[in-house]
Amino acid sequence: MEIIQHRLRLPLADPFTIAYRSITDQDSLVVELRDGDLRGFGEVTVNDYYGHTYESMARSLAAAQPYLDAYASEPPEQVWPRMLKTMRGDRFALSAIDIAAHDLWGKRHSQPCWQAWGLTWDDVPVSSYTIGIDTIDRMAEKLQRRSGWPIYKIKLGTPEDLEIVRALRQHTDATFRVDANCGWTVEQTVERAVELRRLGVEFIEQPLAAEATDEEKQDLFRRSVLPLVADESCRIESDVASCVGRFHAINVKLCKCGGLTPAVAMLRQARELGLRTMVGCMVETSIGIAAAAQLLPLLDYADLDGALLLAADPARGLTIERGRVTQPWQPGLGVEYP
Ligand SMILES: [Mg+2]
Known part of the structure; x- marks a missing residue:
């Protein structure tokens, strides 16, 4: 199974401020899992508060790559605990993969996730x-x-x-x-x-x-x-x-x-x-x-x-x-x- 990373800089309509930070753009990582003609998408944003950068997430995704074929036959819930270990607990990067795997699973079975x-x-x-x-x-x-x-x-x-x-x-x-x-x-x-x-x-x-x-x-x-x-x-x-x-x-x-x-x-x-x-x-x-x-x-x-x-x-x-x-x-x- 192929994995493709799309790094996006998303401009905001207005600057967005909360108690501990203010932003005008949001960096986001869209992860695409490709299995033949099927494409599943997931997303995770770069996050300063929790310390997750493009680089840290790319390292985790590289660690996951050799094991992604499991998603071709197993439901995402079953693969998840193994992936968490493989990705050394990087839940941010894993969330993008898990979302993409759910998208792919739904498409394969012609059902919305819910x-x-x-x-x-x-x-x-x-x-x-x-x-x-x-x-x-x-x-x-x-x-x-x-x-x-x-x-x-x-x-x-x-x-x-x-x-x-x-x-x-x-x-x-x-x-x-x-x-x-x-x-x-x-x-x-x-x-x-x-x-x-x-x-x-x-x-x-x-x-x-x-x-x-x-x-x-x-x-x-x-x-x-x-x-x-x-x-x-x-x-x-x-x-x-x-x-x-x-x-x-x-x-x-x-x-x-x-x-x-x-x-x-x-x-x-x-x-x-x-x-x-x-x-x-x-x-x-x-x-x-x-x-x-x-x-x-x-x-x-x-x-x-x-x-x-x-x-x-x-x-x-x-x-x-x-x-x-x-x-x-x-x-x-x-x-x-x-
Ligand atoms: Mg809140």
């Missing part, structure tokens, strides 16, 4: 639209430019977090969710949650640093009037159980956990443990977003707007209309890449 997993496309949640950190005026302008979405996710972690939410509330009645990206302390969160709830905020994503102690997380869990969602604190399968009693929900991302295989397992485990489920995305093309969208039947919350933040999307096939994702009926991920 159907191959035995899921039913019923009552799936709508996606939020993300407003990155900027001046308050420009954040309001971004919201108005994308008016009519039922849910907005507001990036916080600035000295004027409450002012931002108060200002945005003047422009819409939509549900708000906020993401502090590790920017707050326990006391700040407890206090802000009261006002945020009054302002129509549904939950707070990752208020505390990923390194916060277990005592801090449990203390906040007991005292916060708003539900708490783990993102940076929940990366892989073994993190899910430790979120019980510390968070109300988990935000799974394909690049953090290593692709669709562990994501399906984590979401199923979370639901069994009574945690609510969410899938987020990076700023990425419709390949990565279409992969995450296959998980919608397993979700309570979705944040799949990454491709809409791009100036141009090189992949086609997935549409999100004011948060509503069209049901993907095409085999595999249902996206086309040139």
Whole structure:
């Protein structure tokens, strides 16, 4: 089986800022698996926060290359644990391969991924639209430019977090969710949650640093009037159980956990443990977003707007209309890449 790497520099429609970084372009790696006439696509973005570069991922993909033929006959879930070892635990690079393998498997069996997993496309949640950190005026302008979405996710972690939410509330009645990206302390969160709830905020994503102690997380869990969602604190399968009693929900991302295989397992485990489920995305093309969208039947919350933040999307096939994702009926991920 052949593997082809496409390195893409994706210009953003607007600079995108969160609590710990700001970008105008996003570097992304599209991985293509070729088996005869069939082509499967996966994607992973270069990520400074988690320390994954083109070079580090290329080394992992080179290590995987001799073993890729397994995907011609075995389902991706079966190959995944062996690949993780072969790629020395590089879940970022593995996520691109695992997504491409799921795309290929679906195409070979003429089924969309969600159907191959035995899921039913019923009552799936709508996606939020993300407003990155900027001046308050420009954040309001971004919201108005994308008016009519039922849910907005507001990036916080600035000295004027409450002012931002108060200002945005003047422009819409939509549900708000906020993401502090590790920017707050326990006391700040407890206090802000009261006002945020009054302002129509549904939950707070990752208020505390990923390194916060277990005592801090449990203390906040007991005292916060708003539900708490783990993102940076929940990366892989073994993190899910430790979120019980510390968070109300988990935000799974394909690049953090290593692709669709562990994501399906984590979401199923979370639901069994009574945690609510969410899938987020990076700023990425419709390949990565279409992969995450296959998980919608397993979700309570979705944040799949990454491709809409791009100036141009090189992949086609997935549409999100004011948060509503069209049901993907095409085999595999249902996206086309040139
Ligand atoms: Mg987040």
